[in-house]
Amino acid sequence: MVDGYSFEDKVLMAVDCIIFGFDKEELKILLVKRDFEPKKGEWSLMGGFLKKSETLDGAASRILHHLTGYHEVFMEQLHIFSEVDRDPVERTVSVAYYALINIEDHNAELNKQYSAQWFSVLEIPNLIFDHNKMVQHAIRRLRYKTSKDPIGFELLPQKFTMRQLQKLYEAILNEKLDKRNFINKINSLAILVKLEDKDMGSSRKGSFLYSFDEEKYKKKIEEGFYFRL
Amino acid sequence: MVDGYSFEDKVLMAVDCIIFGFDKEELKILLVKRDFEPKKGEWSLMGGFLKKSETLDGAASRILHHLTGYHEVFMEQLHIFSEVDRDPVERTVSVAYYALINIEDHNAELNKQYSAQWFSVLEIPNLIFDHNKMVQHAIRRLRYKTSKDPIGFELLPQKFTMRQLQKLYEAILNEKLDKRNFINKINSLAILVKLEDKDMGSSRKGSFLYSFDEEKYKKKIEEGFYFRL
DNA sequence: ATTAATAAGTGTATATTTTACATTTTCAAT
């Protein structure tokens, strides 16, 4: 028993991260140029390998932090990809995670360092291995998530306008929504606080800023409500 | 490059299966008595290790077939569990799969061979490692799945009564449903065929048998409908 | 053959939710 389950195969486990951001108009993901063989120079998800001493969640956080400088970001396991030949170098199983970050205060320096770049989810380039499949999977999951959680918290700056929130939903769902119905629906959730100040950036009139009421927001999620736009 | 990613850690990957069945009254899962150390003699999910030459889906099917004799069963990846100490013998990451099988023509011989036993999901014993957590996760997933797919196909015999179908949903959701509303809702999906013959087992009057219209059923799933009972 | 027992089968009215849709307001720039 000293040897553990000694006759069983061991495999390498990669963790690849689909990092979502929203830039007021478009839903984007952060991709890096791979800097080692094979497929050096091609676009890829940010990834790394699981170490024996960490959990998968831990590995995913480590990798994300490495690239973005962020701690404490929303991340969730997506799916495991295990086609035998998915990595031509060696049998590697990859666990995909997706993360939601506020693109605004993302550290641009790090992007240079890793040759990282934001891409609209509508224009994802060819990625190495099965990474395109992972991205599509993540987009589906994010769409699903909109019907279960109010996702804005993670992807928007602290203060935002109704229109920005609507555009976020539109970007994720890839469909236009009716303004009045959207506002009514969001208000019925009662998770927003209307602030005094306005954002003057987008019109002469200016539009009121909102922020999430964190407490109500969390309670809502726990209740497991179903939210259909 | 001959050595691949030679400095990275490799880990053992287990696959554990939550096997759901329905016996006309209760939602059940199939558990086995573990026959090797550690935790020999305790209840456990049916599991095994991933081999280098197979995918995770392949491993899950292999393991399921081994225990139940079934091929071609609905199975789906659930979640990966990777707590560092989850297996006291050795660092092992486990991928949980859940399967839906028709309990009726399940091979009872194999149950003896593996000391396997069906347990109501309402009375799951203490399981080894983090297997109880996996089971709870699987039940949540199955509940969610009812709102997205008509799940009966996998869990019921080919012919079944409306009442059996209702009981299946009630068992999964763990709540009573209204008979008339249930029937109306199911009929509105238009995926069932009402057969000529009746099941005389449960009443003097007898109740009509139904079966799924496989084609409509598959079309419905593809459409991605949302189904709320 | 009448009766009793048992589960099957069936419909509707009300409440709730979702959808579609157009005008007025504000204010900075000219």
Added chain:
DNA sequence: ATTGAAAATGTAAAATATACACTTATTAAT
């Protein structure tokens, strides 16, 4: 003061979900 541009706002109609109770068919017992 006029203009332009986006923000803000409400309602009626349609669709969906819910609550709810009696009749029917059959057979086993008398």
